[in-house]
Amino acid sequence: MARERWASRSSFVMAAIGSAIGLGNVWRFPYIAYANGGGAFFIPYFVALLTAGIPLLMLEFALGQKYQAGPVGALRAVGRKWEWVGWYGAFNSLGVVMYYSVIMAWVVCYIVFSLNLSWGRDPAAFFSDFLGKTFTTSVVAGVARRTADPGAVGGISWPVVGALVLCWLSIYWILSRGVLRVGKVVWVTVPLPFLCLLILAVRGLTLPGALDGVRYYLTPDFGKLADPKVWLAAYGQIFFSIGLGWGIMIAYASYRPRTSSITNNAFITSLANCGTSFFAGFAVFSTLGFLAFRSGVPVEHVAKSGIGLAFEVYPAAISQIPFLAGLFGVIFFLMLASLGIDSAFSMVEAVVAGLEDRWHIRKRTLTRLVCLLGFALGLPFCTGSGFWWMDVVDAWFTFFGLAVVGFLECVIIGWFFDTRSLREYISSVSEIRAGPWWTICIKVVTPLILGISIALNLYRYLFVERYGGYPTWALVVFGWLVIGIVVAASFALSGSKAVVRKEEA
Amino acid sequence: MPAGAWIMLGFGALVLYGGLAACLVIAVRSTREKRRREDSGA
Numbered sequence: 230m231a232r233e234r235w236a237s238r239s240s241f242v243m244a245a246i247g248s249a250i251g252l253g254n255v256w257r258f259p260y261i262a263y264a265n266g267g268g269a270f271f272i273p274y275f276v277a278l279l280t281a282g283i284p285l286l287m288l289e290f291a292l293g294q295k296y297q298a299g300p301v302g303a304l305r306a307v308g309r310k311w312e313w314v315g316w317y318g319a320f321n322s323l324g325v326v327m328y329y330s331v332i333m334a335w336v337v338c339y340i341v342f343s344l345n346l347s348w349g350r351d352p353a354a355f356f357s358d359f360l361g362k363t364f365t366t367s368v369v370a371g372v373a374r375r376t377a378d379p380g381a382v383g384g385i386s387w388p389v390v391g392a393l394v395l396c397w398l399s400i401y402w403i404l405s406r407g408v409l410r411v412g413k414v415v416w417v418t419v420p421l422p423f424l425c426l427l428i429l430a431v432r433g434l435t436l437p438g439a440l441d442g443v444r445y446y447l448t449p450d451f452g453k454l455a456d457p458k459v460w461l462a463a464y465g466q467i468f469f470s471i472g473l474g475w476g477i478m479i480a481y482a483s484y485r486p487r488t489s490s491i492t493n494n495a496f497i498t499s500l501a502n503c504g505t506s507f508f509a510g511f512a513v514f515s516t517l518g519f520l521a522f523r524s525g526v527p528v529e530h531v532a533k534s535g536i537g538l539a540f541e542v543y544p545a546a547i548s549q550i551p552f553l554a555g556l557f558g559v560i561f562f563l564m565l566a567s568l569g570i571d572s573a574f575s576m577v578e579a580v581v582a583g584l585e586d587r588w589h590i591r592k593r594t595l596t597r598l599v600c601l602l603g604f605a606l607g608l609p610f611c612t613g614s615g616f617w618w619m620d621v622v623d624a625w626f627t628f629f630g631l632a633v634v635g636f637l638e639c640v641i642i643g644w645f646f647d648t649r650s651l652r653e654y655i656s657s658v659s660e661i662r663a664g665p666w667w668t669i670c671i672k673v674v675t676p677l678i679l680g681i682s683i684a685l686n687l688y689r690y691l692f693v694e695r696y697g698g699y700p701t702w703a704l705v706v707f708g709w710l711v712i713g714i715v716v717a718a719s720f721a722l723s724g725s726k727a728v729v730r731k732e733e734a
Numbered sequence: 735m736p737a738g739a740w741i742m743l744g745f746g747a748l749v750l751y752g753g754l755a756a757c758l759v760i761a762v763r764s765t766r767e768k769r770r771r772e773d774s775g776a
Binding site: 238267268269271275440443444447448449490493494496497500501503504507660661 | 735736738739740741742743745746747749750751753754757758760761764765
């Protein structure tokens with residue numbers, strides 16, 4: 230059977246951009262930049278983009294396109310013994326989408342909450358109640374403190390389950406007709422968040438105190454560039470933001486003809502992704518500046534990243550907007566939903582492509598099965614302790630899932646494969662040649678930085694501190710055990726009997 | 735805002751949006767060229 234094809238180059242590029250741009254561009258990058266030297270952070274960020282992000286994206290595009298297969302089939306084509314790395318990447322996608330979809334479900338609920346600003350005067354308390362977060366109250370030195378209790382499951386949040394069903398139905402609907410429908414959907418889901426960001430940035434910059442916030446975001450502290458942690462943060466941000474190590478880009482590129490350009494598509498995807506992050510900083514920090522101004526505190530008191538920014542700080546700022554506050558709430562959460570949906574369905578696509586390449590089962594059936602599995606795996610995160618479990622699972626997939634796959638891809642292609650032939654293939658089909666710089670980045674720079682980052686995190690969470698202050702059992706069960714199961718399943722499936730294509734036999 | 739902030743704003747915008755614009759121009763030109771070759775070949 231002929232492989233599916235994107236309708237056009239632009240559909241493919243839009244889908245790759247949509248996959249790369251996600252929630253992290255809005256809620257992670259601006260804070261990371263602010264915390265690591267402000268405007269000076271752009272220097273290590275661009276260095277990381279050119280020496281790790283773009284080369285690795287070129288590698289993933291090249292693997293998918295050259296072997297016309299998803300992550301599993303492409304790594305198998307590189308060498309049978311490396312197939313497990315393909316599965317590892319695909320399982321990373323499955324692992325992340327199971328809780329990513331739950332965050333999207335929260336976002337959907339918050340679109341509704343925005344209509345009447347349901348979070349009231351205390352968005353943090355509202356968010357905690359909404360999730361039914363489980364806490365343990367302890368008294369330390371006469372002061373009562375609430376700490377996370379991942380052991381008390383608590384009740385299930387039915388509104389979140391309802392929204393989760395909606396998210397998975399959307400994902401299934403988009404993927405059910407293959408990349409042709411994906412190619413159409415991304416023409417809505419990719420420009421929509423840009424439009425929302427633009428509206429939020431313009432509104433944010435016209436609020437009192439906004440320029441104070443932007444000053445925090447942009448004022449450079451060049452002294453920080455001497456700190457290796459800042460460089461590691463830049464490489465980490467680039468690596469996780471572009472969507473490397475998930476198998477997604479390999480799967481997407483596999484639906485392009487073998488003769489399609491690689492280098493320029495990688496540049497366009499990466500630059501669009503980073504350009505969105507850069508722009509999002511203005512929308513976020515102008516609003517934080519306004520909130521700080523209204524609250525009479527310095528910006529650093531309200532600066533947060535991640536879930537705290539989206540569901541606690543930003544709603545607090547929205548409530549203070551003098552005119553049509555609810556509308557800006559809807560726009561903000563609609564932006565998050567549209568940012569998240571194309572990342573979510575691309576993760577499912579990576580898993581489906583892996584299974585399809587291996588067993589040649591009908592893609593629609595596989596999509597249905599993976600969506601059902603993703604929904605079922607997401608249900609535990611809809612409970613009161615789900616938030617804490619999500620925190621641990623997310624950290625472990627980031628540190629020991631995605632980073633490890635990226636590292637292995639570089640080592641396998643750089644040191645156990647004919648890198649030169651792959652570089653020549655890339656150059657032969659691309660508008661921009663891949664020079665020796667690409668080989669150096671793949672062989673040395675990217676694996677070195679990723680290796681250091683993995684080793685540091687391993688050392689830190691094994692010997693120095695307990696992640697997030699959670700009990701050891703929670704870290705073992707939701708961190709190490711989950712990653713252990715993923716690795717074991719990757720090895721088990723790579724040794725399983727495959728339905729081999731005629732041309733392979 | 736201090737001058738340093740404006741400089742980094744210009745630097746960031748130039749690298750990201752300038753780079754993106756250049757890549758898009760290359761892609762559009764290449765696609766047109768490809769189409770022209772296909773048309774003349776047909």
